[in-house]
Amino acid sequence: MAETATPSETVNRVRGARRSPAEHLAEAFTSGSVPGTVTLTEIPYQAMVGVRVDRTSDAGARVAAVTGGLPAACGEVTGSGSVNTLWLGPTEFMVVAPEEAHDSLGGSLVGDLTTALGNDAGQVVDLSANRTTFELSGSHARAVLEKTCSLDLHPRVFKAGTAVSTELAHIPVMLWKTSEDSYRIFPRASFADFLGRWLLDAMREYASPEVP
């Protein structure tokens, strides 16, 4: 009599049950976005893995083989395609991948990294639920960020393909410039509501015609 769920049924049930940290703002993100000028969307459920390892050690080399390299200095992002690794500290990294890469959804990212680290010093922690991802893009995305970010975001200094951990609206985030006009922001889940509303507020003026 026992009903056994097939793996795909389990996956679908998991998918249906979860709620992303800024899900309730999805409509506001759509209506608050100004296409072509600045748009804000949430990219929910990305797989994220916190890795601590000495990148020059053997374990570091094995982990790098899974992730496609480990960044050497602040700002660097390694990896190509869907799996990328952000630099958090000299021995601390964050691997970001699409949700399908997560072990519970058919992928093997966390398991592969754990295997690669083995029994050596370091850690591999599944942090997928720790942060959510906002994508802020458009010609005025930088102007929105400059209202609160103390870093120099001018393209001369902050180049596409750079990720730094810093503060936006006084909360700690990872800020990743994925292309010239596009930024990915990783706030902790509990800050997603606040930061989402803050960014919407900051975007509001660009919906109106510019005052000469």
Next chain:
Amino acid sequence: MLLISCPNCGPRDETEFHYGGQAHIAYPENPNDLSDREWAEYLFYRENTKGTFAERWVHSTGCRQWFNMLRDTVSYEIHSIYAMGQSRPDITASSPKAEPEKPGEFTQSGDYGQAGDPGLAPGTATAPTSSEGV
């Protein structure tokens, strides 16, 4: 607002950092041998320097690494930033401009100021350290 140059991340706002108090306080080599007074002095007694002060900071919203800083508590000028475990640099030799513009404003640029009786000031306590620096 101080602009602090993190050794890993470059110049960042002071709000990204947290202060860690006086630097170079060695953990007593044999804590069990200390009297209650000596232990209390190790734990709680700190310099209150007017002038150049060696202190610890952590880049808490960045790389989360600790480092030492030589900062002027009067002018807030940052003289030097150096790694944990390194000894306090002699700023009088390396940068003459670190000297005060107004003579008499403060005097100590190498010594630790009002270190009291020997053995009472935390910086001058017992010799080697195991807790500091990595």
